[in-house]
Amino acid sequence: MTRPGPDRTTALVTTKAALREARAALPGTVALVPTMGALHDGHLALVARAREVADHVILSDFVNPLQFGPGEDYEAYPRDLDADLAAVDGLVDLVLAPSAEEMYPVLPPTVSVSAGRAGTLLEGAARPGHFDGVVTVVTKLLTLAAPDVAVFGRKDAQQLAILTRLVADLDLPVRIEPVEIQREPSGLARSSRNTYLSDAGRDRALVLSRTITAAREAAPSVGAVLGTLDDALASDEAEWAYALAVDPATLDPITPEHRGEALVVLAARVEGTRLLDAAVVSLTAP
């Protein structure tokens, strides 16, 4: 990834009204990068892509209460707006950092967006309501920022699949731009959670990226891809939540008869840390 240097003035807006006004003053095309702050290199890769595909970039920095469950870490989620502003200073045109009260004068809102059954599978099985909260806040951010393009990473593969359905199903006038998973030289998918791992844990975590590589190499054979996932589940290097090939539209596991695109999705705990990895594969043979 080429890291571009600062070339623009970054303004902070904290209200919907200020965002609408600042947005209206941006000529040309606009890309939105939705984040929950705590910005790291993965976010900067999204910003770099946003800069490539649009004239202007809006980064939203908002810890969305609606996507946290009762037992989850909404209060403890890291917040450091000053550090975030420093990380993207000169790289984006606008940073939107509203309060929860500004975004949700009534919480929970009366009317919201539902991710449907796709939001109850995979990551959603462990986090009831999470994806409903995601599609609701993304709908609000899209209507407020009115971008031409919205940039999301492929690592949160289920989120990307559901947001692709959101845009299609509600006819939202925006294009979703996916960004490839960023990896360490070892192959490990970059994540802020990797810092929780010991050296031994980082080695054991490589079972995820090795499985992704094996699945890619097993394509276009459905049977071979499913075989790599069975092999992974048999390994005891990680505590698997799931290792599946699913239909990109419904997120249901594919059958051996499936032909076309499939999403390989992995979730596993290593040293107590939940890790994700994913890949899109094209399956055209038994």
Place this chain on the structure above:
Amino acid sequence: MTRPGPDRTTALVTTKAALREARAALPGTVALVPTMGALHDGHLALVARAREVADHVILSDFVNPLQFGPGEDYEAYPRDLDADLAAVDGLVDLVLAPSAEEMYPVLPPTVSVSAGRAGTLLEGAARPGHFDGVVTVVTKLLTLAAPDVAVFGRKDAQQLAILTRLVADLDLPVRIEPVEIQREPSGLARSSRNTYLSDAGRDRALVLSRTITAAREAAPSVGAVLGTLDDALASDEAEWAYALAVDPATLDPITPEHRGEALVVLAARVEGTRLLDAAVVSLTAP
């Protein structure tokens, strides 16, 4: 109501792409009038208001499958596009009449909009999922037609209340313009269903509009308004579903301690036909 004469060329569009193109070519402000067709004088009152508040008018004519329940009359719902086009010819700029497949390539959609608890009360209690279908199609129509104003009647008071929450909760960039209930000289709220009533039925149906008048006159006293509703429920002229004063935001029944706006909502059967009436009252006294 002054009925304006034809003064513009009405174009028919049947696809999302054609709508977006035609919309982009409309200069100035745009009002959307969402309908399910079978246009009557009530719709023309909405069109007349739309013409007053915007430079251009788009009327959508779409029987939304998502708001009909399994036992309801989706297939039998009246459809006569030629008659509808004749009714608004020269009065609106665009008529959007898409097929169900055009609006919902996947039915039901993966991602949809939920009216929440407010959609399960009153009319929603008898029609599970109805208001979820309404907010989903209205969100799609608003994102496709991108109007400055959307026009809805006050007779469907719960729908208007929920759509007001939709726009606020999802930050949709549109203003809702409510249009007062159209009444016959007797006071009976105009409805295409009134044609099902005999002369005796029309007389008995006046208990609804009499109750609305009594509630308006009882305001601003909460106790007096609630008294008029108790009196109505004691009458046997109609088979009441409900006669309530509710909070406009939550649609929960108000308590005697309520102060501020309330929505008086009536639903009753007369000769087997379900009739609605409603009013907004301001309550400032016990």
